[in-house]
Amino acid sequence: xxxxxxxxxxxxxxxxxxxxxxxxxxxxxxxxxxxxxxxxxxxxxxxxxxxxxxxxxxxxxxxxxxxxxxxxxxxxxxxxxxxxxxxxxxxxxxxxxxxxxxxxxxxxxxxxxxxxxxxxxxxxxxxxxxxxxxxxxxxxxxxxxxxxxxxxxxxxxxxxxxxxxxxxxxxxxxxxxxxxxxxxxxxxxxxxxxxxxxxxxxxxxxxxxxxxxxxxxxxxxxxxxxxxxxxxxxxxxxxxxxxxxxxxxxxxxxxxxxxxxxxxxxxxxxxxxxxxxxxxxxxx
Numbered sequence: 097x098x099x100x101x102x103x104x105x106x107x108x109x110x111x112x113x114x115x116x117x118x119x120x121x122x123x124x125x126x127x128x129x130x131x132x133x134x135x136x137x138x139x140x141x142x143x144x145x146x147x148x149x150x151x152x153x154x155x156x157x158x159x160x161x162x163x164x165x166x167x168x169x170x171x172x173x174x175x176x177x178x179x180x181x182x183x184x185x186x187x188x189x190x191x192x193x194x195x196x197x198x199x200x201x202x203x204x205x206x207x208x209x210x211x212x213x214x215x216x217x218x219x220x221x222x223x224x225x226x227x228x229x230x231x232x233x234x235x236x237x238x239x240x241x242x243x244x245x246x247x248x249x250x251x252x253x254x255x256x257x258x259x260x261x262x263x264x265x266x267x268x269x270x271x272x273x274x275x276x277x278x279x280x281x282x283x284x285x286x287x288x289x290x291x292x293x294x295x296x297x298x299x300x301x302x303x304x305x306x307x308x309x310x311x312x313x314x315x316x317x318x319x320x321x322x323x324x325x326x327x328x329x330x331x332x333x334x335x336x337x338x339x340x341x342x343x344x345x346x347x348x349x350x351x352x353x354x355x356x357x358x359x360x361x362x363x364x365x366x367x368x369x370x371x372x373x374x375x376x377x378x379x380x
């Protein structure tokens with residue numbers, strides 16, 4: 097049993113995190129105990145997964161740009177840039193549908209960190225707003241709207257010729273949080289990119305964001321689960337692939353590509369386990 101002073105320190109740290117959270121994010125009351133309580137049948141496979149992660153990624157604890165780091169640095173939110181690598185026109189209606197889909201799908205992972213109305217294992221937020229702050233295209237004429245709801249970057253191409261939002265505004269390029277050269281300042285920085293590429297098959301994901309096919313994503317806007325995108329967001333939060341092995345007793349879950357089309361109980365507990373091992377870096 098924890099001592100009174102240890103419990104008091106945990107409560108004070110949680111209160112400090114809640115006070116720091118901005119009004120846009122909904123802060124969750126933190127639990128005092130380290131409440132690691134997965135179902136009994138998941139204990140062994142979760143331990144196998146974490147042992148594999150620790151042995152596979154030597155910079156696991158030193159890396160500081162997981163999705164966790166981004167949410168915590170923003171005090172409870174995430175900013176996105178949409179990279180439209182396609183010549184297909186985008187109306188204001190399609191833009192808004194894409195924004196809505198990103199917010200809905202991303203929220204599914206963060207909802208896994210909330211249990212009975214409170215943050216699981218000291219997770220400090222019950223709601224994490226997703227803000228789309230910019231669009232990048234090769235040609236401005238591709239975007240068929242005139243309002244200024246998002247920043248537009250036209251003709252700003254990466255080394256491979258794909259459009260990108262300004263690197264001066266990207267967390268991937270400025271993990272120290274210095275956005276002094278970003279035209280819109282820190283408020284208009286982006287943590288991740290949704291990279292939609294015409295003809296792209298499958299997906300890719302990491303701390304920089306997620307890349308899927310433009311046709312795939314826009315064709316799935318009305319689906320409950322845009323599962324390739326969801327899988328790639330899992331990578332943003334550090335979850336691994338399972339191409340060559342399967343944890344004991346588990347057959348079908350989102351991070352084992354092709355075996356599930358939604359976040360499963362096992363995916364949820366893998367996410368929580370990753371947080372459990374990293375939360376101390378935030379004083380929790």
